Amino acid sequence: MDQMLLLLLLSSGLQGDEISSYTASQCEMASADIAMLVDGSGSISRDDFGRMKSFISEMVQNFPVGPNKVQIGLTQYSRDQKAEWHLNSHNKKQSLLQAINQIKQIHGSTMTGKALQYIDNHSFTPEVGTRPDSKKIVVLITDGESVDDVEIPATNLKDSGIEVFVIGVGRAFHAQRAVHELRTIASADVNSHLYLIWDFQSLHDAAINISTSICHAATEPKQLPSYYPTVFIIRLVVLLLTLLVFCSLIFYTHKTTRAKQRVQQNDTELEYYNLGVGGVPEASP
Ligand SMILES: *[C@@H]1O[C@H](CO)[C@@H](O)[C@H](O)[C@H]1NC(C)=O
Numbered sequence: 605m606d607q608m609l610l611l612l613l614l615s616s617g618l619q620g621d622e623i624s625s626y627t628a629s630q631c632e633m634a635s636a637d638i639a640m641l642v643d644g645s646g647s648i649s650r651d652d653f654g655r656m657k658s659f660i661s662e663m664v665q666n667f668p669v670g671p672n673k674v675q676i677g678l679t680q681y682s683r684d685q686k687a688e689w690h691l692n693s694h695n696k697k698q699s700l701l702q703a704i705n706q707i708k709q710i711h712g713s714t715m716t717g718k719a720l721q722y723i724d725n726h727s728f729t730p731e732v733g734t735r736p737d738s739k740k741i742v743v744l745i746t747d748g749e750s751v752d753d754v755e756i757p758a759t760n761l762k763d764s765g766i767e768v769f770v771i772g773v774g775r776a777f778h779a780q781r782a783v784h785e786l787r788t789i790a791s792a793d794v795n796s797h798l799y800l801i802w803d804f805q806s807l808h809d810a811a812i813n814i815s816t817s818i819c820h821a822a823t824e825p826k827q828l829p830s831y832y833p834t835v836f837i838i839r840l841v842v843l844l845l846t847l848l849v850f851c852s853l854i855f856y857t858h859k860t861t862r863a864k865q866r867v868q869q870n871d872t873e874l875e876y877y878n879l880g881v882g883g884v885p886e887a888s889p
């Protein structure tokens with residue numbers, strides 16, 4: 605049901621160059637380190653692997669590629685992982701597109717869990733060109749359920765502060781169990797991080813929507829994890845300041861009320877006194 609709706613949404617979107625340039629202009633300010641993790645398992649036919657490569661090229665077309673903008677690394681996986689190139693290997697869109705064209709499918713089973721752990725260990729180190737304060741994004745493209753556990757590696761990856769987008773393509777994801785696995789991997793909010801595509805032919809139609817989503821994430825300021833010390837200290841200071849303001853307000857209000865009461869009391873005494881004086885009959889000469 606879910607997938608049907610998503611597909612309808614995806615295919616109802618505007619298409620063609622108009623959208624492409626719209627997306628490109630939306631992406632202008634994007635800056636991020638993106639690790640693509642591409643399933644090259646044997647269940648993907650030669651033609652479909654080619655469609656997957658075209659899809660990756662279409663997405664890359666939308667990003668402003670460069671050492672100060674979007675850097676893209678790519679790892680292919682099946683039973684093992686193969687780092688095709690690193691974040692800092694291609695600093696021009698044209699050479700990146702050539703590299704995508706030259707990827708050769710590795711075949712084998714699908715061990716997505718291990719591949720996610722590999723990405724966490726190797727794809728965002730300073731040696732491969734990761735920038736210290738960059739926004740870090742993983743884009744996983746797979747055609748089926750993993751044969752190993754994905755939950756722990758996916759949690760580790762997200763705990764490292766990496767935003768994870770997941771694209772599931774093909775028949776395997778007509779089954780709820782397979783969809784559930786991808787939900788486990790994707791970052792929250794899952795609606796904007798998980799894309800289910802009915803078949804490889806439909807990948808093309810989804811490319812614009814998905815790159816818009818990724819661009820959006822790559823343009824947002826980096827979100828610091830809540831336990832990050834600076835964030836904690838800032839929150840503490842704000843809390844203390846609020847308390848201080850609150851206390852001084854109460855103190856001040858209290859003081860002025862009491863002062864007023866005192867003045868009122870004096871007034872009463874004075875009136876009473878006046879009354880008293882008034883009460884004395886006037887002496888007539
Ligand atoms: C895809 O794009 C269309 C048109 O902009 C939009 O209405 C739709 O919500 C998008 N779908 C997803 C899943 O982002």
Ligand SMILES: *[C@@H]1O[C@H](CO)[C@@H](O)[C@H](O)[C@H]1NC(C)=O
Pocket residue numbers: 718719721722725
């Ligand atoms: C990742 O690193 C951990 C700890 O350093 C290690 O135990 C694990 O084997 C590594 N996994 C991969 C797939 O690189």
